[in-house]
Amino acid sequence: MTSTQSTQNGKQAVFRALFRKNSSPPSSEITNTDEPSPSSTTLETFKDQQSNILPHNKLMIVFPTIALAQMISYLDQTCISTAVPAIGESLNMGPSISWIATSFLLASTSIQLVNGRLSDIVGRKPLLLICMGILAGANLCAGFAQNAAMLFAFRSIAGLGGGAITALVMIIASDITTLEQRGKYNGFIGAMVGLGNGIGPLIGGALTQHASWRWCFWFIVPVIVVVMVVIAIVIPPSTVRGNAWTKLRMLDWLGLVMNVGAVVLVLIPISQGGSTYPWDGTLVIAMLTISGLLIITFVLVEWKFAKLPMMPIRLFQSDKSANLVFLQGTLHGVVYWANLFYIPMYLQTVRGYSPILSGAIILPMVASHGVGSLVSGHIISKTGHYGPLRANDHLFELCLVGGCVVAVDLHEDKSCVGDLFDWVFAGDWDWGCFPAKADRAVTNSLRNFLRILGGSVGLTISGTILNNTLKTQLRNTLPLDVINTITSSAYSLSSINLSPNQYEMVMDAYMAGMHTIFVMYAPIIGVCFVCAVLIRDEGVAEKDARAPVDTSSRADEGRGSEKKGVRDGGEGSMVNSPSVGRQERV
Structure with a gap:
């Protein structure tokens, strides 16, 4: 009874696995969507x-x-x-x-x-x-x-x-x-x-x-x-x-705040310095100093942190x-x-x-x-x-x-x-x-x-x-x-x-x-x-030029070019161009 039940249980397990596989749509159908869900929105979007x-x-x-x-x-x-x-x-x-x-x-x-x-x-x-x-x-x-x-x-x-x-x-x-x-x-x-x-x-x-x-x-x-x-x-x-x-x-909301702050604190003193405000005044020096710090912070945010x-x-x-x-x-x-x-x-x-x-x-x-x-x-x-x-x-x-x-x-x-x-x-x-x-x-x-x-x-x-x-x-x-x-x-x-x-x-x-x-x-x-x-x-x-590869999407690119081709298909896409994975200059 034990061997028979084991055989039947094994067949049922195989059947259930096949049923689940056949009842799920192919992966190409899953990725063939024009509107990615909010959770799947990445830089590829x-x-x-x-x-x-x-x-x-x-x-x-x-x-x-x-x-x-x-x-x-x-x-x-x-x-x-x-x-x-x-x-x-x-x-x-x-x-x-x-x-x-x-x-x-x-x-x-x-x-x-x-x-x-x-x-x-x-x-x-x-x-x-x-x-x-x-x-x-x-x-x-x-x-x-x-x-x-x-x-x-x-x-x-x-x-x-x-x-x-x-x-x-x-x-x-x-x-x-x-x-x-x-x-x-x-x-x-x-x-x-x-x-x-x-x-x-x-x-x-x-x-x-x-x-x-x-x-x-x-x-x-x-x-x-x-x-x-x-x-x-x-x-x-x-x-x-x-x-x-x-x-x-x-x-990049943090970068936006840094950018606007830096621009304002740079342009006000350089446009008004010498007329409205003295160049050696405390206000001009303070604004230029803070703007310099904001510029450095902005570059770091854009380089290391901004998605x-x-x-x-x-x-x-x-x-x-x-x-x-x-x-x-x-x-x-x-x-x-x-x-x-x-x-x-x-x-x-x-x-x-x-x-x-x-x-x-x-x-x-x-x-x-x-x-x-x-x-x-x-x-x-x-x-x-x-x-x-x-x-x-x-x-x-x-x-x-x-x-x-x-x-x-x-x-x-x-x-x-x-x-x-x-x-x-x-x-x-x-x-x-x-x-x-x-x-x-x-x-x-x-x-x-x-x-x-x-x-x-x-x-x-x-x-x-x-x-x-x-x-x-x-x-x-x-x-x-x-x-x-x-x-x-x-x-x-x-x-x-x-x-x-x-x-x-x-x-x-x-x-x-x-x-x-x-x-x-x-x-x-x-x-x-x-x-x-x-x-x-x-x-x-x-001419084709190598498109920038984003680290957040490299894993997806490695899962198969056939999926990427379906997902990114359409006029002007990279994968439908003569050189797959390459992108023309603009």
């Missing part, structure tokens, strides 16, 4: 899900649309620049007038790094619409501001929306085009950036002179709403897998060319943003031109930027190479900056004619950095962050040079309180009773300061040229 290469006829509709969104972001910034004197006088701002730009800059810089990861989580299109709505609402409220604090608060909110738009547009452009196409179609975006920078001062000056500075905020709101409707219709919907709340919990880092350290470790691109973008941001601010100041303060006339004089500069983007984009798409164009661009800029130095020094009326064409063929200085698709959004956000951060540093250095020059040359001529008023705002000269002789001395001091600023630009552009020469030109033909 953030692979390239939103690539949607569009045909030419659709690109001709989508690209002008996202280019309009980019234009709105730049139009919002440049339109306000010519209205600053009127705003300061209306709201009795005094020396705090610089916070109109600083508040926007702080928020715009702070949002950049997290922007890429948020687009991975909620989708590019929804996030773009949300940010445009934020910009519209903030501008509407800013137009009703009754005091400086209200205006600064709403400009900070506008900076969150406007700063995110600039990066999201470039991320979407990368999602819907191949490398071969990108240069040609990105010309639309470059042209609209030039248009926004060009007509912004004209519109702002006209509205300020003939209506009210409040319309500089209000007029753009209906434009944003119209573009939002068009975006909702023409841009393909974002495809995002996984549970959004689960992925939000994976977000989903906003700034993956591997982006700096993978390729020398990528680091050169990041450096070049930062330095170019120094010159680009400083020029956009100080050329109008020079024209209005030193030359005495009206806001409308100064905007008209700047128009050739920004128009050449747009034309250069279109032409260079087509050249890159035709030739398949970007290296020579990039190097020639910075060599040309270096010659023009030298011309500006000489012209300003000679006090000629056409003192900045060279700089008006400073960005011919500019706009392609990000070529050469080809991240894996999973890192595409964060790479675009990082580049944008470095550009704006470079611009912040450039504005600060330029302002410090100008203020020190003014103080040095005027300290034996004017009272200290008058000098402090002049250095607090370039637009305050009209409110100071200066004799003709004193006014001429102030103009000479401004001229000397502008000359020194242009001298500073020359070595910076020279370094950009060296970087352009050293960046390896790999061409724009689609």
Whole structure:
């Protein structure tokens, strides 16, 4: 009985095992899901899900649309620049007038790094619409501001929306085009950036002179709403897998706090130091010290602890060319943003031109930027190479900056004619950095962050040079309180009773300061040229590049390529490409 029962029990055990096996779905069916459960959400969820290469006829509709969104972001910034004197006088701002730009800059810089990861989580299109709505609402409220604090608060909110738009547009452009196409179609975006920078001062000056500075905020709101409707219709919907709340919990919240804190505590002292706060003051030293500690902590968090880092350290470790691109973008941001601010100041303060006339004089500069983007984009798409164009661009800029130095020094009326064409063929200085698709959004956000951060540093250095020059040359001529008023705002000269002789001395001091600023630009552009020469030109033909392997997913990858193939299948996935387990450059 014992042997018989043992045999029967053995058969029953085998039968039960077979029944359980047959009643369970195959492993391939288990992994063939588009929506992973919250518990299974890993970094693999953030692979390239939103690539949607569009045909030419659709690109001709989508690209002008996202280019309009980019234009709105730049139009919002440049339109306000010519209205600053009127705003300061209306709201009795005094020396705090610089916070109109600083508040926007702080928020715009702070949002950049997290922007890429948020687009991975909620989708590019929804996030773009949300940010445009934020910009519209903030501008509407800013137009009703009754005091400086209200205006600064709403400009900070506008900076969150406007700063995110600039990066999201470039991320979407990368999602819907191949490398071969990108240069040609990105010309639309470059042209609209030039248009926004060009007509912004004209519109702002006209509205300020003939209506009210409040319309500089209000007029753009209906434009944003119209573009939002068009975006909702023409841009393909974002495809995002996984549970959004689960992925939000994976977000690098500690890194976000460290990043925002560091940005705020760096930009406030460097933008206000020497004017609002003394450089050797306790507050400035304390903020810079704390920001340094936060930066170190942020890097450690991103490197060792963050599951989903906003700034993956591997982006700096993978390729020398990528680091050169990041450096070049930062330095170019120094010159680009400083020029956009100080050329109008020079024209209005030193030359005495009206806001409308100064905007008209700047128009050739920004128009050449747009034309250069279109032409260079087509050249890159035709030739398949970007290296020579990039190097020639910075060599040309270096010659023009030298011309500006000489012209300003000679006090000629056409003192900045060279700089008006400073960005011919500019706009392609990000070529050469080809991240894996999973890192595409964060790479675009990082580049944008470095550009704006470079611009912040450039504005600060330029302002410090100008203020020190003014103080040095005027300290034996004017009272200290008058000098402090002049250095607090370039637009305050009209409110100071200066004799003709004193006014001429102030103009000479401004001229000397502008000359020194242009001298500073020359070595910076020279370094950009060296970087352009050293960046390896790999061409724009689609090639496979080894995708970054995340340690949290290595165990899953080792369980069988057949499971991974089913799980990650779909257009644009790694495993369905000709080389399994490899990923194309983007």
